[in-house]
Amino acid sequence: MNLFQIVFVPLCTIAALNNLWRLRRGQTSWLAGLFWFVVWTAGAVAIAYPPITSLAARTFGITRGSDFVLYLVTLGLLFFLRVFYNRYRRLENMVTQLAREIAISEAVEGPRART
């Protein structure tokens, strides 16, 4: 085992187990708990036994396991970036709309304003 594996295999395992613990205590939803358990476990396995990523990659027609992991991570990040951008914009629009309605409902006329 190299230094990277010595450090990160236990870390990923602890993260996976911690996730199970949170799931058991009802601190996370079943979907989120399952998702993160699979992610951390897959990370631990892939770091402990790197050839398994190449095995998985070849089933998708990709030669190198590291390329396969890179594609998955990139696609995942892009997906979440888009999800969170849209959520942020919706929230921003809601705050703006709220501020707008407050401003309009509290509109004040200066002296001799005519409409």
Add this chain to the structure above:
Amino acid sequence: MATSSDTNLPQSCFVVVPAFNEAPRIGRTLESLLQVARSVVVVDDGSADNTAEVALQYPVWVLRHPVNLGQGAAIQTGITFALRQGAEYVATFDADGQHDPGDLAKMLEQLHQAGVDYVLGSRFLGRAAGIPISRKLMLKAAVWYTRLMSGIRVTDTHNGIRLMTRRGAERIHITMNRMEHASEILDQIARSGLRFIEVPVTIRYSEASLAKGQKTSAAFRMGVKIIAERVMR
């Protein structure tokens, strides 16, 4: 103070003035604006100074955002308010005094003559007194950028003086709160299928307006936000 005899714009023409920390300048701007306009809506965008209090000394409507949202949000608030008040025409006009109120009357005349729904002011068809070369280059780059992104051919993309009919104003829904709104408006004009013209206007740059204006870094951020909005939505 304006009287009905020296006003050039009808009462149904609402002039929206977005203002953020403009207390030292808003009074002078409103004084000159009220020489031609009868219905003025100042939208104080969460100013930290007494912009709203100064504006309230004049015969205008004053609306206050509880927090600072950005010029785009302030303009949309003003447009929404004007439409609810029954406006037939809506104009936008910057609070820092860089525009000539006399241009608004000319714009209304040209709106009628050309039979269009939007009249956009262009400093490059008119006069941009005291414009620094860096600002000029930045604005020219914005023209090409807008042409590329929106497909709309204009000579000035970030000019705060505009006039639109009620029908035109109803098609404008600004969602980009900050300075990107200028590009968003052009985008929506292009998509509205309604006609527009550009007319020459005068912009007078002062130290204050230049200090509050867009820096090159802000323009870059604005470009990135516009791309993000198109790619991520």
